[in-house]
Amino acid sequence: MNASAKTARMTYREAMRQAIREALQRDPRVFLMGEDVGRYGGCYAVSKGLLEEFGPERIRDTPLSESAFVGAGIGAAMGGMRPIVEIMTVNFSLLALDQIMNNAATILHMSGGQFNIPLVIRMATGAGRQVGAQHSHSLEGWYAHIPGLKILAPAVIEDARWMLWTALEDPDPVLIFEHQTLYNMEGELPAGSGPVDIEKAIVRRPGTDVSLISYGGSLHKVVQAAEQLAPMGINAEVVDLRVLRPLDNATIIESVTRTHRALIVDEGWRSGSISAEVSARIMEGAFYELDVPVGRVCTAEVPIPYAKHLEDAALPQVPVIVETVRALMGSNG
Amino acid sequence: MAEFRMPSLGADMEVGTILQWLVKPGDSVKRGDIVAVVDTEKATIEIEVFQSGIIDSIFVPEGNEVPVGTLIAMIRADGEPAPAPAPPKPAAPRPPVTLKPAPIVSPQPAARPEAAKVAALPHKLRVSPLALRVALDLNVDLSKVKGTGPEGAITKADVERAAKAAKEAPHAEAEPAAPKVEAPPPAVPRAKPGVAPIDHHTAMRRVIAAAMARSKREIPHYYLGTQVDMSRALAWLQAENLKRSVTERILYSVLLLKAVARALHDYPEMNGYWVDNAFKHSDAIHVGVAISLRKGGLIAPAIHDVDKKSIDEIMANLRDLVQRVRAETLRSSEIADATITVTSLGEQGVESVFGIIYPPQVALIGFGKVVERPWASNGMVGAHPLMTATLAADHRASDGHRGGLFLAAIDRLLQEPDKL
Numbered sequence: 001m002n003a004s005a006k007t008a009r010m011t012y013r014e015a016m017r018q019a020i021r022e023a024l025q026r027d028p029r030v031f032l033m034g035e036d037v038g039r040y041g042g043c044y045a046v047s048k049g050l051l052e053e054f055g056p057e058r059i060r061d062t063p064l065s066e067s068a069f070v071g072a073g074i075g076a077a078m079g080g081m082r083p084i085v086e087i088m089t090v091n092f093s094l095l096a097l098d099q100i101m102n103n104a105a106t107i108l109h110m111s112g113g114q115f116n117i118p119l120v121i122r123m124a125t126g127a128g129r130q131v132g133a134q135h136s137h138s139l140e141g142w143y144a145h146i147p148g149l150k151i152l153a154p155a156v157i158e159d160a161r162w163m164l165w166t167a168l169e170d171p172d173p174v175l176i177f178e179h180q181t182l183y184n185m186e187g188e189l190p191a192g193s194g195p196v197d198i199e200k201a202i203v204r205r206p207g208t209d210v211s212l213i214s215y216g217g218s219l220h221k222v223v224q225a226a227e228q229l230a231p232m233g234i235n236a237e238v239v240d241l242r243v244l245r246p247l248d249n250a251t252i253i254e255s256v257t258r259t260h261r262a263l264i265v266d267e268g269w270r271s272g273s274i275s276a277e278v279s280a281r282i283m284e285g286a287f288y289e290l291d292v293p294v295g296r297v298c299t300a301e302v303p304i305p306y307a308k309h310l311e312d313a314a315l316p317q318v319p320v321i322v323e324t325v326r327a328l329m330g331s332n333g
Numbered sequence: 334m335a336e337f338r339m340p341s342l343g344a345d346m347e348v349g350t351i352l353q354w355l356v357k358p359g360d361s362v363k364r365g366d367i368v369a370v371v372d373t374e375k376a377t378i379e380i381e382v383f384q385s386g387i388i389d390s391i392f393v394p395e396g397n398e399v400p401v402g403t404l405i406a407m408i409r410a411d412g413e414p415a416p417a418p419a420p421p422k423p424a425a426p427r428p429p430v431t432l433k434p435a436p437i438v439s440p441q442p443a444a445r446p447e448a449a450k451v452a453a454l455p456h457k458l459r460v461s462p463l464a465l466r467v468a469l470d471l472n473v474d475l476s477k478v479k480g481t482g483p484e485g486a487i488t489k490a491d492v493e494r495a496a497k498a499a500k501e502a503p504h505a506e507a508e509p510a511a512p513k514v515e516a517p518p519p520a521v522p523r524a525k526p527g528v529a530p531i532d533h534h535t536a537m538r539r540v541i542a543a544a545m546a547r548s549k550r551e552i553p554h555y556y557l558g559t560q561v562d563m564s565r566a567l568a569w570l571q572a573e574n575l576k577r578s579v580t581e582r583i584l585y586s587v588l589l590l591k592a593v594a595r596a597l598h599d600y601p602e603m604n605g606y607w608v609d610n611a612f613k614h615s616d617a618i619h620v621g622v623a624i625s626l627r628k629g630g631l632i633a634p635a636i637h638d639v640d641k642k643s644i645d646e647i648m649a650n651l652r653d654l655v656q657r658v659r660a661e662t663l664r665s666s667e668i669a670d671a672t673i674t675v676t677s678l679g680e681q682g683v684e685s686v687f688g689i690i691y692p693p694q695v696a697l698i699g700f701g702k703v704v705e706r707p708w709a710s711n712g713m714v715g716a717h718p719l720m721t722a723t724l725a726a727d728h729r730a731s732d733g734h735r736g737g738l739f740l741a742a743i744d745r746l747l748q749e750p751d752k753l
Contacts, residue, residue, distance in 0.1 A: 260463050260489060287462050288462045288463065288466055289462070289463055290461055290462050290463055291461045291463040291464060291482065291488045291489045291490075292461060292482055292483055292486065292488065293483070327483055328483065330480075330481045330482035330483050330486070330488060
């Protein structure tokens with residue numbers, strides 16, 4: 001697989017589909033399974049056309065039973081396959097939590113290192129599409145709590161296109177969280193882009209005055225906020241975590257050490273969230289670099305509402321991020 | 334940048350008071366340099382650094398008491414760039430950075446009148462960790478800086494602005510009108526203003542009580558004793574001392590220390606520490622010598638690497654140590670790192686001493702008075718100088734069989750004093 005020679009414009013959905021197609025072409029052990037991934041083309045249309053191209057052996061519709069088909073994926077991975085399991089949303093993944101945590105994340109350890117689980121689970125996460133509480137939560141922070149898993153959150157076209165293959169090459173289970181609102185996002189796949197590592201955070205926008213730390217769906221709001229802050233004289237750096245477990249301490253600490261201020265934007269609920277973890281690590285690693293307390297913008301601690309205005313109010317939004325940054329800057333900013 | 338923390342000068346130390354800094358930010362130090370004088374509940378100790386570099390900043394002003402482990406200074410490695418551009422160093426001694434403890438303020442003080450009163454208190458001070466560090470570097474009095482950060486907190490920019498203003502008007506407030514009351518920084522708990530004299534007698538009884546109670550509570554002691562014929566050792570010593578001037582003469586206790594150190598080579602389970610439920614052997618042999626203090630109590634600083642030193646070197650070390658114990662200029666490394674302790678109560682006239690192990694060490698050797706007694710050897714009874722040697726050892730780290738052999742080894746070594 002060669003890196004693409006020239007810039008291509010595509011949606012996040014298309015990038016994901018290309019990633020899956022590439023994986024199916026490269027490795028006969030790879031197959032995709034999940035609810036509606038075959039005949040229906042995936043509930044977010046990510047796998048549209050793949051059944052026709054690869055056949056029902058490799059694009060497998062499953063019954064409405066998360067625990068069963070995630071468990072089958074684990075068994076297939078132990079048996080030498082490279083399954084990609086799709087779960088419609090993170091809310092439903094809780095039905096398979098026993099399989100994910102007690103088996104996928106644990107078997108390598110409990111077998112004394114004898115059995116790896118080379119499994120990739122993709123699922124949609126996040127709110128913003130008016131699909132109600134049961135389809136809208138951001139629980140990737142919960143999964144990031146579990147040793148034995150890698151947790152990825154591709155936020156840009158390039159990561160959507162290239163993270164999957166790296167994940168499939170990992171001998172251990174990798175969960176990929178795709179924010180629902182990103183599938184329609186269009187962007188450039190940069191010329192020469194290729195496989196991305198799944199260990200490092202990345203600075204998406206360099207700055208000097210404050211580190212805005214985010215990932216996934218919130219990243220784009222943070223970038224917008226940074227652009228609105230620039231004319232006010234606040235030069236914000238945007239750090240995309242990309243990997244929620246293991247967290248890339250070095251990039252976070254290095255950024256905060258330069259800017260002396262940190263704001264974490266996370267669509268998860270504040271209490272016990274990934275933003276809490278990032279904040280604690282900044283305290284541990286860069287306390288004497290801080291010029292103001294670490295700030296957080298998170299989702300209101302309610303089930304995500306259905307009504308649009310309430311849903312908007314519950315989620316982190318650009319104006320709130322801008323205002324919080326200005327408050328962090330004090331009257332200097 | 335390396336952290337320099339209040340060292341633990343023995344298992345019984347919980348807090349230390351910085352009496353004096355012997356360095357200031359910008360000074361170069363090398364490993365082993367004495368950087369400060371610290372008062373513990375037992376004694377005044379000179380503390381050393383274990384890292385070479387440049388003192389970057391000092392966090393605890395003189396006169397403040399801090400718990401063991403508190404960050405007291407930062408040391409920058411040679412070649413490491415300074416975090417902030419330092420201003421030209423003033424020729425005069427730097428005025429202290431005055432910090433005042435912040436009172437506990439209710440979270441939303443704005444609307445309520447009583448909260449407003451709290452906010453108006455003159456010593457309320459919010460300052461970011463970074464601003465505090467920069468203030469120490471730039472020598473800025475934080476009580477005169479106006480904070481512009483969230484809730485009026487002083488930020489780095491505020492400190493830098495104040496430093497710039499002070500530089501532009503250097504004589505605006507050259508001398509403070511009234512003597513400043515120096516208050517401790519808010520980050521330092523249990524701080525006392527000024528150098529508080531410590532009641533050494535009470536404090537020392539308290540720390541000895543704590544250490545010895547811990548020892549008796551945690552360490553399953555076993556005790557062994559044996560009588561050592563000292564006639565060969567004393568005869569050799571007498572002959573040796575006849576060749577020497579009075580000031581160069583050797584005390585017989587030096588032979589005892591050397592014999593203990595030599596014997597430890599064969600019985601390593603007596604030399605080291607019991608920590609985290611396991612014995613940790615020490616390759617180095619640092620023998621702690623229990624020295625009683627004139628004002629009461631005792632302290633057991635170590636003579637380092639006794640096994641590698643000659644009798645003369647040990648004698649010189651012992652003399653130096655006793656003098657410095659009396660003068661209260663012990664060094665931190667001597668206080669903290671004994672791997673075994675020797676207590677010799679011969680002077681006081683007791684024949685045997687059954688000691689209490691100084692935790693986390695695992696053994697203590699006691700030597701009693703040398704007394705003349707009838708003693709049979711080679712089928713003959715004669716009058717011999719005898720000394721009772723005892724071992725108190727930690728049964729978790731060793732058992733009586735090995736302990737007995739260890740004592741016998743000390744005895745055997747003392748029978749060949751010329752080979753010590």
